Amino acid sequence: MIDDNTPDIEITELRKLTQVIKDKYDYDFKDYAMSSFKRRIKRVLDLYKFKNVEKLVSVLENNPDFFEEFVSEITVNVTEMFRDPTFWKVLKEQIIPNILLNHNKITIWHAGCSSGEEVVTMCMTLDEMGALDKAKIIATDIDTAIINKARNGTYSMKNMEVNSKNYARYQGTRSLEYYYKEVNGEAVIHKSLLENVSYRKHDLVQGVVFSKFDLILCRNVMIYFNQSLQNAVLNKLHESLFKYGYLAIGSKESLIWCEIANKFIIVNNEEKVYKKVKD
Amino acid sequence: MRYNLSNKYKAIVIGGSAGSFQGITQILASIPKDFPLPMFLCLHRLKHVRHGFVEALSIKSNKVIAEPFDKENIKKGGVYLAPANYHMCLELGNTLALSTEELVNNSRPAIDLTFESASYVFRDKLIGILLSGANRDGAYGMMKIKQRDGLTIVQDPNESMINAMPNAALAVTKIDHVLTVNQIVDFLIELDKLYKIS
Numbered sequence: 411m412i413d414d415n416t417p418d419i420e421i422t423e424l425r426k427l428t429q430v431i432k433d434k435y436d437y438d439f440k441d442y443a444m445s446s447f448k449r450r451i452k453r454v455l456d457l458y459k460f461k462n463v464e465k466l467v468s469v470l471e472n473n474p475d476f477f478e479e480f481v482s483e484i485t486v487n488v489t490e491m492f493r494d495p496t497f498w499k500v501l502k503e504q505i506i507p508n509i510l511l512n513h514n515k516i517t518i519w520h521a522g523c524s525s526g527e528e529v530v531t532m533c534m535t536l537d538e539m540g541a542l543d544k545a546k547i548i549a550t551d552i553d554t555a556i557i558n559k560a561r562n563g564t565y566s567m568k569n570m571e572v573n574s575k576n577y578a579r580y581q582g583t584r585s586l587e588y589y590y591k592e593v594n595g596e597a598v599i600h601k602s603l604l605e606n607v608s609y610r611k612h613d614l615v616q617g618v619v620f621s622k623f624d625l626i627l628c629r630n631v632m633i634y635f636n637q638s639l640q641n642a643v644l645n646k647l648h649e650s651l652f653k654y655g656y657l658a659i660g661s662k663e664s665l666i667w668c669e670i671a672n673k674f675i676i677v678n679n680e681e682k683v684y685k686k687v688k689d
Numbered sequence: 690m691r692y693n694l695s696n697k698y699k700a701i702v703i704g705g706s707a708g709s710f711q712g713i714t715q716i717l718a719s720i721p722k723d724f725p726l727p728m729f730l731c732l733h734r735l736k737h738v739r740h741g742f743v744e745a746l747s748i749k750s751n752k753v754i755a756e757p758f759d760k761e762n763i764k765k766g767g768v769y770l771a772p773a774n775y776h777m778c779l780e781l782g783n784t785l786a787l788s789t790e791e792l793v794n795n796s797r798p799a800i801d802l803t804f805e806s807a808s809y810v811f812r813d814k815l816i817g818i819l820l821s822g823a824n825r826d827g828a829y830g831m832m833k834i835k836q837r838d839g840l841t842i843v844q845d846p847n848e849s850m851i852n853a854m855p856n857a858a859l860a861v862t863k864i865d866h867v868l869t870v871n872q873i874v875d876f877l878i879e880l881d882k883l884y885k886i887s
Contacts, residue, residue, distance in 0.1 A: 418809075443760075443780060443786045444780055444781055445778040445779065445780050445786050445788075445806045445809075446778065446786060446788045446790065449790070449802075486788070486789060486790050486791075488789050488790060488791055489789075494739075495737075575737075576737070579737065630789045632759075633759040633760075633786065633787050633788060633789070634788070636760075636780075637760050637784075640760065660759070660787075660789075661739065661772075662756070662757075662758055662759055662772050662775055662787050663758060663759050663787075664758040664759070664760075664761075666758070667760060
C-alpha cells in the first residue's frame with residue numbers, strides 16, 4: 411500500500427464516472443458512500459494498471475464486456491460463516507422461534523448475499539432447529555459472478571478455519587464438517603442443505619420490491635451507501651417485510667438517522683435486529 | 690517554540706498497535722474533558738471481541754469514548770474508537786463511515802484507512818499521531834497526512850515498546866515531531882491552551 415503512484419481521485423472525476431455508468435449501463439453508484447467508493451475505484455485503477463479515472467471511463471464506454479468485471483471488483487465481498495456468532499444465537503433462540511410461533515412457514519431474504527456464507531449459515535441454523543423444510547430463502551446480490559459463486563456453495567478450506575472458530579463461539583450442536591465434503595482443498599456444501607434457496611441477481615438501489623418476507627438480513631451492505639441512499643433502500647426493505655417481520659443489519663449500523671425509523675422497533679439492540687411495527 | 694502549535698487544526702487521528710495501550714491510556718487520562726478537537730483512534734484489536742476495549746480505555750479517560758455507528762455525525766471534542774472488525778473512515782460532510790472491506794496490512798481496522806480518509810477530509814488541518822506497533826500500518830497514512838500538509842507526530846522509537854510502526858513512518862515520510870508519550874501529552878495540553886485563549 412506504500413506505493414503511491416496514482417494521483418488523488420477527484421470528486422468531479424467520480425461524478426463523471428458514475429454518470430457514464432448510469433447512462434450506459436443503468437446502474438446508479440452516485441449515492442455510494444464517498445470514502446469507500448473512492449477506495450474501490452482506486453483499487454480498480456491499481457488492479458488493471460489504468461493510469462487515471464479518465465482511462466477507466468473510456469474503457470467502460472468502449473468495452474461493455476468489462477462492466478460485469480468492474481462491478482465485481484468494486485463491490486465488497488468479504489464475509490464469513492457465523493460472522494458475529496452472538497447474532498446467530500439470537501436468531502436461533504429468539505427471532506426464528508418467534509416467527510414460527512405464528513406461522514408454519516418462514517420466508518427469508520438475504521439482501522446483498524455476496525459469496526453466500528451467510529446463506530449457508532442460515533441453512534445450518536435452520537437445520538439445527540429442525541426448521542429447514544419450513545423455510546423459503548431468496549439470496550440476492552448486484553454482482554453476477556459472486557451470485558454464481560454463492561450458488562456453487564464451494565469455499566476454500568483456508569477460510570473454513572475462521573468459519574469453524576465462529577461456529578464454536580456460536581455453540582452449534584454439530585460441527586461444520588457435518589455440512590460439507592472436502593474436495594481438492596475446497597469445502598463443498600451438501601446440496602441438500604441449500605435446496606430451499608434461490609439465488610438471483612438484484613440491485614438494491616434500482617431494483618423493485620419483488621416479494622414479502624418474515625425476515626430480511628441486510629448486514630453491512632448499507633454502510634457502502636450515503637445517508638440519502640440508505641433512506642431509500644430502507645424504504646424498500648420496509649415494503650418487503652410483512653408487518654411484524656424482522657430486519658437484521660450489521661452490529662455497527664443504525665436506523666436512527668433514517669426517516670422511517672419510527673416504523674420499526676428495536677428487538678435486540680446489541681445485534682441490531684429490528685421489527686416492522688407500522689406499514 | 691518547541692512544537693508547531695496552531696489553532697488551525699480541526700481533528701486528531703491516533704494509530705497504535707502492540708505496545709500502544711499504555712501510551713493511549715496516558716494521553717486520554719491527561720487531556721482535559723473539554724479538549725476541543727475530535728479524536729479518531731484506530732488501534733489494532735482482536736477481530737471477534739466486540740466488547741471491553743472502550744471500557745478499558747475509559748477507566749482513566751476524562752473523555753467519553755465511543756465506538757461510532759456507520760454515518761454517525763462527528764461531535765466537537767468527541768473521541769471515536771474504530772470498532773472491532775470494521776475499518777473506520779472519515780467522510781465529507783462531518784460524518785464517519787464504517788466498512789468491512791478486505792484487511793489492509795493484515796488489519797481491520799487499519800490505521801492507513803482512518804488516516805488517509807481523515808487527511809482527505811481535513812487536509813492541512815489534521816494532526817496524525819502514530820504510536821508503538823509491530824507492523825507498518827499507518828506509514829502510508831502518515832505520508833498522506835504530510836502530503837496534504839497536516840502535522841505528523843510519532844512516538845519516539847526509543848521509548849516505543851515495539852518500534853516497527855514509528856520507524857516505518859519515519860522511513861517513508863517527513864515526521865514533524867518525534868516525541869515521548871509525556872511530550873505528546875505536553876503538546877496536546879499546549880494546544881488546548883492555545884484554543885482556549887484564541
